[in-house]
Amino acid sequence: MKVFCNSHTFNYSWEEVSTANWRKYCPWNDKSTHVIAVDTLSREVDPATGILRTERLITCKQSAPDWLKSIIGGMETSQVFETSYVNPAEKTVTMVSQNITWANLVNVQETVVYKPLSASQTQFVQDARITAMCGGWQRIKNSIEDSLVTRFKENALKGKEGFECVLAMSRRVFAEERERERLRSEGKMLA
Amino acid sequence: MSASLAPECNEVKEQYDTCFLKWYSEKYLRGNGKTDDNECSKLFKDYQKCLKVALKERGIDKLLDEAREDNKENDALHMKRKG
Numbered sequence: 303m304k305v306f307c308n309s310h311t312f313n314y315s316w317e318e319v320s321t322a323n324w325r326k327y328c329p330w331n332d333k334s335t336h337v338i339a340v341d342t343l344s345r346e347v348d349p350a351t352g353i354l355r356t357e358r359l360i361t362c363k364q365s366a367p368d369w370l371k372s373i374i375g376g377m378e379t380s381q382v383f384e385t386s387y388v389n390p391a392e393k394t395v396t397m398v399s400q401n402i403t404w405a406n407l408v409n410v411q412e413t414v415v416y417k418p419l420s421a422s423q424t425q426f427v428q429d430a431r432i433t434a435m436c437g438g439w440q441r442i443k444n445s446i447e448d449s450l451v452t453r454f455k456e457n458a459l460k461g462k463e464g465f466e467c468v469l470a471m472s473r474r475v476f477a478e479e480r481e482r483e484r485l486r487s488e489g490k491m492l493a
Numbered sequence: 494m495s496a497s498l499a500p501e502c503n504e505v506k507e508q509y510d511t512c513f514l515k516w517y518s519e520k521y522l523r524g525n526g527k528t529d530d531n532e533c534s535k536l537f538k539d540y541q542k543c544l545k546v547a548l549k550e551r552g553i554d555k556l557l558d559e560a561r562e563d564n565k566e567n568d569a570l571h572m573k574r575k576g
Binding site for chain 2: 324343348352353354355357359361385387389390396398403405
């Protein structure tokens, strides 16, 4: 098993980050182009706790190295199942993801938590556990795990840069929307 | 917004995502989104109707059932359910 950890502070409020997080992989993010589709599978609010639980299916461009594809056969996309929990009382977003493609070969479990550091700062903490399953073949197991850790590092950096773009655009669009509403209501008052 | 894995679902998905984001930022985060039955429910149903067919065609539905089974511990932990 290999472990990958990463953290970052975004200079945006938790409310802004948790909202923009839903469109992290939109066209405003031109860095995380390996994500080609994000589908919502279920969504519910727990009446007792107010926790919003969401299941999503994330479709990525295949990024396995060629040597691995040649062993297990090529596939154009790979998919990840993500369950997220927004706790509005504690102000946390927790996202737990696992691979569903090649799940017999390798198990990737990722957890991401967003929580406020202050009124205008939000902390992002990511950890991933990568375990190759093929019994016995230690060298192949190590190679699979290493190449996935490398991929995580590359995508984590791209993800951070891309999400910064989405946050900046979200803030601008929300400000414009507020301005439009203000003008509308002023217009009504004048009329 | 991001695309759907099934291009034929893109239009209804876009409508639902836009509705959800508005509900999330304007109602849920302000403590007014306690119910699942909201202004986006009808769009969500239409989106799911389209998506379910696409998942079945691609054989993804079975993989998802297995993943959900694996995720039960996380649910217990993060939904803070008692017992």
